[in-house]
Structures are given as C-alpha cells and as structure tokens.
Amino acid sequence: MEGTTVFAPAIEGIKTVxxxxxxxxxxxxxxxxxxxxxxxxxxxxxxxxxxxxxxxxISRLESKYASNPSRFNYLYSLVQVEVETKTAKSSSSCTNGLLWLTR
Known part of the structure; x- marks a missing residue:
C-alpha cells in the first residue's frame, strides 16, 4: 500500500481512544x-x-482491565483504585506501567 507506514495503525487508533x-x-x-x-x-x-x-x-494493564472490564473501562479508574489502596507507587502497579507507556 502506497503511503502506509508502521505508524498508520497507531495514528488511526488514537481517534478511538x-x-x-x-x-x-x-x-x-x-x-x-x-x-x-x-x-x-x-x-x-x-x-x-x-x-x-x-x-x-501493556500486559499488566490488560490483566487489570480483564479482571473487571466494566469497572476499569477508563484508565482513570485503574489509577484511582491504586491510589485509594495506596499501591499506585509500587513498581509493579498499573499506575507505574501507565506512566511508562505514556512516556
């Protein structure tokens, strides 16, 4: 396909996030x-x-999401639960994983 790059799927996906x-x-x-x-x-x-x-x-966040898709439909809810349980700063937290994914 002419004009298609390895970035195209990610760029298209951003529109649905x-x-x-x-x-x-x-x-x-x-x-x-x-x-x-x-x-x-x-x-x-x-x-x-x-x-x-x-x-x-990605796998860490997917596992958390899969544990309760309706509760964790939004990224904010994943982080909120960890903040409330004081686990957000753990190196194995979803919050930490999300921080690195957004970098």
Missing part, C-alpha cells in the same frame, strides 16, 4: 499501545529489552 465525554478508555488505549511494538522492531535487536518492557506494561 477517548469517549464522547473525553475520558481515555482502557481497551482502545491498550490496542494503540500494541501498535507501537512493530515500530520498535524496526530499530532492531538492540531494542528488544525496551519492547519487552513496553509489552509487560
């Missing part, structure tokens, strides 16, 4: 994050650790 109220929805956000992994592949084997780290963060 926000709800009508402007909140970031968990599942569409994670799908966009997955589209970044092939981009990292283009940098070669030296980026394998980075790809693994990003994939791990």
């Amino acid at each position: 926000k709800s009508d109220q402007g909140e970031i929805m968990s599942q569409p956000f994670l799908e966009v994050c997955k589209h970044i992994l092939p981009v990292i592949d283009k940098f070669g084997a030296a980026m394998a650790l980075v790809k693994s780290d990003i994939g791990g963060n």
Whole structure:
C-alpha cells in the first residue's frame, strides 16, 4: 500500500481512544499501545529489552482491565483504585506501567 507506514495503525487508533465525554478508555488505549511494538522492531535487536518492557506494561494493564472490564473501562479508574489502596507507587502497579507507556 502506497503511503502506509508502521505508524498508520497507531495514528488511526488514537481517534478511538477517548469517549464522547473525553475520558481515555482502557481497551482502545491498550490496542494503540500494541501498535507501537512493530515500530520498535524496526530499530532492531538492540531494542528488544525496551519492547519487552513496553509489552509487560501493556500486559499488566490488560490483566487489570480483564479482571473487571466494566469497572476499569477508563484508565482513570485503574489509577484511582491504586491510589485509594495506596499501591499506585509500587513498581509493579498499573499506575507505574501507565506512566511508562505514556512516556
């Protein structure tokens, strides 16, 4: 396809990440994050650790989302629960994973 790049799926996916109220929805956000992994592949084997780290963060958030999709439909609710339970600052928290994914 002419004009298609490795960025195209992520760019298209960004359009579906926000709800009508402007909140970031968990599942569409994670799908966009997955589209970044092939981009990292283009940098070669030296980026394998980075790809693994990003994939791990995506998996962590996906697991939390899958545990209760209606409760964790929005990313804010994932973070809110961890703040309330005082687990947000843990290195294995979804909040920490989200922080790294957005960087």
